[in-house]
Amino acid sequence: MLGNDFKGRDASYVSRLNKIEVLKLIRESEQISRADIVKRMGLSAPTVTRIVEGLIGDKLVVMTGKGDSTGGRRPKLLRFDGTNDYVIGIDLGSTSIRAAISDLEGNFITEIEMPTDLESGFEKVCLQVAQVIGKLINRFKLDEGKILGVGLAVAGLIKFENGLIEYSPVFDWRNVNLRTELSRHIALPIFYDNVTRVTALGELVHGVGKEHRNFICVNAGYGIGAGIIINGAPFYGSHGFSGEFGHLIVDNKNEYIGKGGLRGSLESLASGYGIAETAKRRVSVHESSKILDKVKGKLEEITAKTVVDCAKEKDSLAIEIFNEAMDYWGIGLDALIKLFDPEVIVISGGLINSGEIFFERLRENILKNDFKQVKNEVQILPSSFGDDATLTGALSLVISKVLQFETKF
Structure with a gap:
């Protein structure tokens, strides 16, 4: 019950929190009666009635019929309705x-x-x-x-x-x-x-967040970043710069400087552009490699996909580059696991289109660095939304504001 937990707060603040929690409960339930909301929330019946009437007025909740009677009048059932706005x-x-x-x-x-x-x-x-x-x-x-x-x-x-x-x-x-x-x-x-934080919000509102409250979304695309969800809310840090996972230094002896201006960062060595740039630097001294043939000799057209495709065809240079990148990914994800103890890590971005070879190597390399004294099997999953992960997150950015009553109807 939120009302008793916030006695020192402004009444309007407590009222808003109660409204948020009631709406959340209705959203998470296929249908629910006011009496069940009273029992589940620990709020008074008049308070629940007032909140529900307000939500009906906002066109966020509708009555769907009547439930089974337990001895008295059959209760009216409520459900979330997101089709009006x-x-x-x-x-x-x-x-x-x-x-x-x-x-x-x-x-x-x-x-x-x-x-x-x-x-x-x-x-x-x-x-x-x-x-x-x-x-x-x-x-x-x-x-x-x-x-x-x-x-x-x-x-x-x-x-x-x-x-x-x-x-x-x-x-x-x-x-x-x-x-x-x-x-x-x-x-x-x-x-x-x-x-990446927006992508994580999409998972929180519509994806793995339905089952998990502590998880990390990692973008494995042209660049690399992380969106961190702690106790069901995005983690921003003191300025909003949390999750700059791609700038983690994973090889301080590597001379290549990435787009972020850092030498040996995860992004510079294992992102989409990082893998492609590594191939461009090495392919000229590996004449037997098929990588250049794949792009008809046009060096500037080499991409991470080119490297992965050649690795699947047993090209030795491509396998070497891909395995190095996956080693760096193992170091990076191991650091996230040890720092944040997530239930799940969700991966989105173009690199997941590499298929099971990507996830197999990822899991293998995480296990290499596993802290054996602690039993902590973190699920590594692809995004719930595939190529629509970021767009779903962008939509969820507004939806979450609506559900938190932070934007006007």
């Missing part, structure tokens, strides 16, 4: 902008994609985002008043208290405010966060 999610990537509209249950209604005009700079990219939003709304012929907000997943260091993107190596942005710039073009509430 909508949110927009945007996966803001350096190559493309993907956007979708969903209802509050996370069901995609329609989506759109356009190439990112990265070379034209920050203001042009923001204009593109506004154009994508406009196209989505027009395609669905949606009343803008039914859209509760826009959520964006953005690569970079984002200051929690003011939304300032201090640095994004992918976009080469420094000290820019996405909300301020986008507000010049759109009137909707705008929310954004680091791409």
